[in-house]
Amino acid sequence: MKTRVIILFFSVVVLSALLISACKKNDVAAENFGPYNPTYLSFNIPNGWPVPATNIFADNPLTEQGFQLGKKLFYDGRLSKDGNFPCASCHQQFAAFATYDHDFSHGFDNAFTTRNAPALFNLAWMDKLHWDGGINHIEVQPLAPITAPNEMAETIENVLNKLNADTAYPAMFYAAFGSGGITSQRMLKALAQFMGTIVSNNSKYDKVKRGEASFTYSEQNGYTVFKAKCETCHKEPLFTDNSFRNNGLAVNPYLNDYGRMRITNDKNDSLKFKVPSLRNVMLTFPYMHDGRIYSIGQVIDHYRSGIITTQPTLDPLLINRIAISNAEKNDLIYFLNTLTDQQMTSDPRFSAN
Amino acid sequence: MKRIQIFFYGIAMFAFTACQKEFTNNQPTGTIKFTFANTVKGIPVQLNTGIYTNNFGEQYNISKFKYYVSHPGLSNTSSTATNKDYYLIDENIASSKSISFDVPVGSYTSINFLLGVDSARNVSGAQTGALDPLNDMFWTWNSGYIMAKMEGTSPQSTIVNNKVEYHIGGFSGANSVLKNINIVVPVSSLNMIDIREGKISEVFIEADFDKWWQGSYDLKIADVPSVTMPGALAKSISDNYANMFSITDVQNY
Numbered sequence: 001m002k003t004r005v006i007i008l009f010f011s012v013v014v015l016s017a018l019l020i021s022a023c024k025k026n027d028v029a030a031e032n033f034g035p036y037n038p039t040y041l042s043f044n045i046p047n048g049w050p051v052p053a054t055n056i057f058a059d060n061p062l063t064e065q066g067f068q069l070g071k072k073l074f075y076d077g078r079l080s081k082d083g084n085f086p087c088a089s090c091h092q093q094f095a096a097f098a099t100y101d102h103d104f105s106h107g108f109d110n111a112f113t114t115r116n117a118p119a120l121f122n123l124a125w126m127d128k129l130h131w132d133g134g135i136n137h138i139e140v141q142p143l144a145p146i147t148a149p150n151e152m153a154e155t156i157e158n159v160l161n162k163l164n165a166d167t168a169y170p171a172m173f174y175a176a177f178g179s180g181g182i183t184s185q186r187m188l189k190a191l192a193q194f195m196g197t198i199v200s201n202n203s204k205y206d207k208v209k210r211g212e213a214s215f216t217y218s219e220q221n222g223y224t225v226f227k228a229k230c231e232t233c234h235k236e237p238l239f240t241d242n243s244f245r246n247n248g249l250a251v252n253p254y255l256n257d258y259g260r261m262r263i264t265n266d267k268n269d270s271l272k273f274k275v276p277s278l279r280n281v282m283l284t285f286p287y288m289h290d291g292r293i294y295s296i297g298q299v300i301d302h303y304r305s306g307i308i309t310t311q312p313t314l315d316p317l318l319i320n321r322i323a324i325s326n327a328e329k330n331d332l333i334y335f336l337n338t339l340t341d342q343q344m345t346s347d348p349r350f351s352a353n
Numbered sequence: 354m355k356r357i358q359i360f361f362y363g364i365a366m367f368a369f370t371a372c373q374k375e376f377t378n379n380q381p382t383g384t385i386k387f388t389f390a391n392t393v394k395g396i397p398v399q400l401n402t403g404i405y406t407n408n409f410g411e412q413y414n415i416s417k418f419k420y421y422v423s424h425p426g427l428s429n430t431s432s433t434a435t436n437k438d439y440y441l442i443d444e445n446i447a448s449s450k451s452i453s454f455d456v457p458v459g460s461y462t463s464i465n466f467l468l469g470v471d472s473a474r475n476v477s478g479a480q481t482g483a484l485d486p487l488n489d490m491f492w493t494w495n496s497g498y499i500m501a502k503m504e505g506t507s508p509q510s511t512i513v514n515n516k517v518e519y520h521i522g523g524f525s526g527a528n529s530v531l532k533n534i535n536i537v538v539p540v541s542s543l544n545m546i547d548i549r550e551g552k553i554s555e556v557f558i559e560a561d562f563d564k565w566w567q568g569s570y571d572l573k574i575a576d577v578p579s580v581t582m583p584g585a586l587a588k589s590i591s592d593n594y595a596n597m598f599s600i601t602d603v604q605n606y
Binding site for chain 1: 475476477478479480481485486487491493494495496497528583584585
């Protein structure tokens with residue numbers, strides 16, 4: 001009797017253990033890399049700034065390990081076909097993560113891009129990416145440049161193969177996301193953690209707003225002009241309202257780029273492009289979606305006298321162009337200089353290791 | 354003694370049920386299997402080698418044929434059982450053409466699924482599994498899934514290498530190509546879908562590619578050899594292909 005109970009007991013214990021272990025995936029990674037114990041980070045919204053419409057980290061919890069993995073990927077040429085074009089080749093930190101001094105950027109096999117590389121900062125507040133807003137989430141953004149034949153020209157499959165063959169990545173993916181290996185989803189989430197946490201809020205303008213510095217006479221005058229004549233579209237504190245507008249540029253006959261209409265198929269969106277942030281504007285020249293205007297003074301001249309007022313989709317705010325005197329133009333440029341954030345452009349946290 | 358036995362059996366049962374997916378709410382379940390057969394007018398698709406003719410007299414072959422089936426389920430007059438998963442049916446991958454999931458026991462009279470990927474998943478960032486961009490069904494420059502894709506060639510095509518390419522997508526507004534497919538088991542069927550505990554039932558579904566050419570819109574290769582972006586054309590083609598599915602057989606094993 002007693003023996004039967006003991007036998008029954010052991011058989012049930014063994015059976016239960018077997019069944020329970022069958023539920024668990026065979027966790028080889030855990031054995032190789034030790035316990036999964038990421039350091040969680042919080043994303044801080046600067047005082048007075050709006051809460052982003054969408055929390056881009058809602059399904060992508062920020063961790064130090066995820067951020068560091070994203071940074072390594074951002075600076076790694078192996079994400080491109082020939083190894084020469086990491087994300088950072090077109091998005092240079094010293095240029096606020098735009099391409100310095102280039103209308104178009106260079107890609108694989110001596111190709112050019114067809115639009116001016118946008119600066120990368122404050123992306124957590126941007127719900128549609130690209131000049132035409134065609135990309136609807138920061139996580140899927142890198143798929144475009146990685147696979148574009150005139151940019152990084154690589155396939156996602158090849159990128160994953162290269163990462164898997166590397167000595168460092170498997171452990172870094174494990175540290176960031178736990179067992180489950182290297183996947184496109186994890187690569188994209190890591191890149192989103194890096195890019196999405198680049199925040200620019202330490203320009204002189206920000207310091208003035210915080211009471212840590214004060215504008216010069218000309219800067220203050222320029223700020224007044226800005227508030228009166230630019231602020232509707234370049235809305236503070238992000239210096240963009242993230243809308244798409246036609247600002248009266250002639251169509252480039254080589255590119256025939258009609259902007260947002262390509263995405264929406266709506267002729268009312270013809271020639272509309274995203275309003276770019278004016279933060280770090282002195283570093284992001286040349287200007288406009290195709291980099292056609294070289295200096296900030298020429299940009300102001302475009303709004304004063306260059307706007308083509310006959311385009312049916314021209315922004316209503318620009319129908320009469322913008323009256324800006326020469327004195328106002330000078331002051332405005334002084335003010336725009338206060339939007340450069342050298343702390344962000346030199347922050348080692350965002351630099352290649 | 355009896356009590357100890359019951360206790361032990363209880364532990365064993367607990368260990369066993371811990372493996373099951375939640376879904377069930379303690380209802381007994383069986384497995385439903387959808388098996389897709391891609392055809393052209395009832396003849397199984399032969400990738401690359403099969404030569405077909407549409408009703409406009411245009412000849413073509415098919416090199417790729419794949420489409421998303423999301424949230425498949427069964428229903429009867431009183432209830433609907435839906436699975437939350439996403440499946441990519443790919444003619445080139447035999448195993449992709451059968452999908453299985455568990456549903457509560459009962460008798461069902463129709464099947465349903467979303468042909469495509471729901472709009473929420475199109476705007477939720479990087480996905481995995483059937484929705485992984487590795488599957489070559491995601492547009493990178495205009496974020497969103499290609500819901501159904503056909504590629505091939507035709508002498509009537511005027512574009513490079515006589516290509517025929519229909520990449521049908523678009524998830525928002527008037528040009529959304531998303532289609533809720535609901536097919537009632539035909540009266541002629543010998544069996545209803547009778548889900549019994551622990552048993553498998555199988556529904557055989559034919560997807561007739563020929564339906565892409567006609568319906569509410571005449572798709573002629575000579576006029577439109579390729580559609581690779583969301584818009585009115587994609588919408589028209591989706592209105593046609595929404596009619597490509599039919600149930601050919603039901604088996605309860």
